[in-house]
Amino acid sequence: MNTPARILRATVENRHKRPEPTIRELEREDRFVAGAQTAFAEHGRYKVTVSAMATALRTSAAMLRHCFCDLDALFAEILHRHLTSLAHAFGAVPSNDPDAFPKRRAIYLALTRTALGGLTEAHILLVRDRHLLPDDLLPAVEAHRHSIGLLLAGPLAQRALDILDSPNWDPETIEETLIFQTRKLAQKAQPQAAHPPAPPAAKPPEPAPPPPTLAREQPLLPPWPHLALEPQPGDPPDDLTRLGRGLSAPKLTPETFPDPSPDPRPSRP
Numbered sequence: 001m002n003t004p005a006r007i008l009r010a011t012v013e014n015r016h017k018r019p020e021p022t023i024r025e026l027e028r029e030d031r032f033v034a035g036a037q038t039a040f041a042e043h044g045r046y047k048v049t050v051s052a053m054a055t056a057l058r059t060s061a062a063m064l065r066h067c068f069c070d071l072d073a074l075f076a077e078i079l080h081r082h083l084t085s086l087a088h089a090f091g092a093v094p095s096n097d098p099d100a101f102p103k104r105r106a107i108y109l110a111l112t113r114t115a116l117g118g119l120t121e122a123h124i125l126l127v128r129d130r131h132l133l134p135d136d137l138l139p140a141v142e143a144h145r146h147s148i149g150l151l152l153a154g155p156l157a158q159r160a161l162d163i164l165d166s167p168n169w170d171p172e173t174i175e176e177t178l179i180f181q182t183r184k185l186a187q188k189a190q191p192q193a194a195h196p197p198a199p200p201a202a203k204p205p206e207p208a209p210p211p212p213t214l215a216r217e218q219p220l221l222p223p224w225p226h227l228a229l230e231p232q233p234g235d236p237p238d239d240l241t242r243l244g245r246g247l248s249a250p251k252l253t254p255e256t257f258p259d260p261s262p263d264p265r266p267s268r269p
Helices: 005-015 023-043 050-056 061-067 071-090 100-112 121-132 138-164 171-189 239-244
Strands: none
Touching: 023 050, 023 061, 023 071, 023 121, 050 061, 050 071, 071 100, 071 121, 071 138, 100 138, 100 171, 121 138, 138 171
16 A cells, blocks of 8 residues: 555655745645635535545645645644644633633633534534544644643543533533532542541440359268168078077968878878
8 A cells, every 4th residue: 555645745844844835835725724624614524525625726636735735634734723723822821820721711612613602614623523534643633632621621621622512512501510520520639538447346245144053962972981881681581591690580370381282192001
């Protein structure tokens, strides 16, 4: 792919200084920029060709390319001139003015809005069509626009540009919104006061010990177990043992001795 002519021209002019233009050449370029601005705003960037633009500007395509290599370079020149005029207008407000931001926003609205409240031609191109620029031209325009946003609202640059570039917002609502956003951002930036450490949590009271239970009564044991009296045995079953212990023998009764059974053997004659 061939390198575009605008990139080649920028490469050469960065190394070798551009020849000083004459007053007539500067006037011609101003006329081309003003006419192209109106054409682009009315019909869009990609609905215009080099030959059609040259015819509209009453010049030749060669002369148009002599001043601007192509329509993208012409379009980028329109946007840079518009942003530069805004930055120069902000110079009327001293940087140490406490109301510098609101005053610059008032200037911005005055230079970007028409008497009926719409956007001017240059600002329409900036808001609507700047994203159509090729990659080698868009970053410079975006950086230039962001620097304008910093002059309008500081850290709220992008938020301020989005609100200010919308034709549906009136100046009073814009100021109220940006002032509220500024205060909110300042509150977040302030360091929060350190809170004192919380006192240690009180320990829960220990549960009361259960009431003492009475020990069961243990049977009294003799101090000398080996001398404990053993229970007396019962009466011995035989008389001899009883007599040996000094016990009286039981009384004999007829019922004690049962009748002898008859002798089964036959008696002798």
